[in-house]
Amino acid sequence: MQQKINFLQVGDIEEITIGGMGHTGEGIGRAEGVAVFVPGALPGETVKVRIDQVKKNYARGELLEIIQKASARISSRCPFTKACGGCHLQHLDYQEQLRHKREMVLSALKRIGGLENIEVLTTLGMDDPWHYRNKVHLQVKKDGNRIQLGFFADGTHQMVAEVAKHKCLLVHEKMNQIMATLQELINTDSLSVYCWKRKEGLLRHVMIRRGYRSGQVMVVFVTSPEEWPGAKKLAKDLIARHPEVTSVIRNINHQPGRAVLGRENHLLAGEESIMDWIEDLKFKISASSFYQVNSIQTEALYGKVLEYAGLQGDETVVDAYCGIGTIALFLARHAGEMIGLEIVEQAVEDARQNALLNNLTNTRFYSGPVEKLLPQMASKGQKADVVILDPPRKGCAREVLNAVTAMQVPRIVYVSCDPATLARDLGILSKMGYQAAKVQPVDMFPWTSHCEAVGLVVREQ
């Protein structure tokens, strides 16, 4: 039976004027009094839509025709952009994307955080917003006897952009070449593809990461624990074709879930890690460690973090969610003491070695969940002048915010990849004796709807 809200039904053809944009880049208009989300439509456009989903409070529609075009509409460069889930905004002029991302942050801060008077600066964009990604995750699928490597359509297991035929415009050109070689090589080995239904077979994903300044490349084959006799030969053949590949790793993922990486890494060829630089700091990056995917914008982002930290040289700084210690070391040169906290043990190991590599002896790194480590520091009476919070998308656990406020930290710099959780957490802090002073959006992910931002939060006197 068809679902119905008021007079709107699945299959209806509607003419809609788009007034806004959703957080994953869909145009939003109204039909029969109901909000309709239309992927591919832009604010200011009048579009013809087929309603394909009707829910209690909203509907979704497929864009059939653009009756009146927005002046910000441009032609997508990538022929797969509509099908592949990677880019949501290739049809929107880049300067408009930057404006839209600022609006997203501003609106979340008001709506979710209740922060009416906060200053949100103009988004820091890129001069050349293409080929910026230093990391890619490839999906693997069997097509008859052939193994395909590439990208699935958004939310499906349907391969829409095979790397053998398609170059991704977001990743570095060298990585595109390596991707094409990999597709060829995995078809010469007797590799089986992991089947998610039957939970058998070998290859699950391939991850590639390239140091932006070093040019060193790591290739990670994510597999089940099954025997893989040809693994080392494949790694050797890859390096013979691409000497810039300096690390080939087999990651074993036993879990049935969709998380890409498992906990075990085995070296197949080359080194365990790759090296890279952020400005003049050198970093060792292991397969399981987080590393920002847009190296050019990382320098802009960390520059903002340094500015907002307002260091004079003798402060104690805590870098919570520190990864391999990139922000910690970027700031340690300007601080008295730096304490890094991170849950992934391998990343903490990398952070310690990175401190040594850069002769930064005023640093300590601890492994564990921030929601345990920071309350422990607070209960021991540890003081900090500045705390950097750079959590994953879900934001900070309440215990983390409680600990920061219990420590009476004068200055918090909050780095976020999700405006909604940024707004939630700044809203909470603003009810705990803090003032959210300003937020700087930084475009780390051009052509996608993802948005990074740095917020400065200061303790009220």
Ligand SMILES: C[S@@+](CC[C@H](N)C(=O)[O-])C[C@H]1O[C@@H](n2cnc3c(N)ncnc32)[C@H](O)[C@@H]1O
């Ligand atoms: C957005 S990344 C930021 C890393 C680093 N600041 C950077 O710029 O590269 C978030 C980091 O938090 C770590 N993480 C996730 N949950 C955590 C938790 N509960 N406690 C400590 N670290 C956590 C992740 O492993 C990851 O390294």
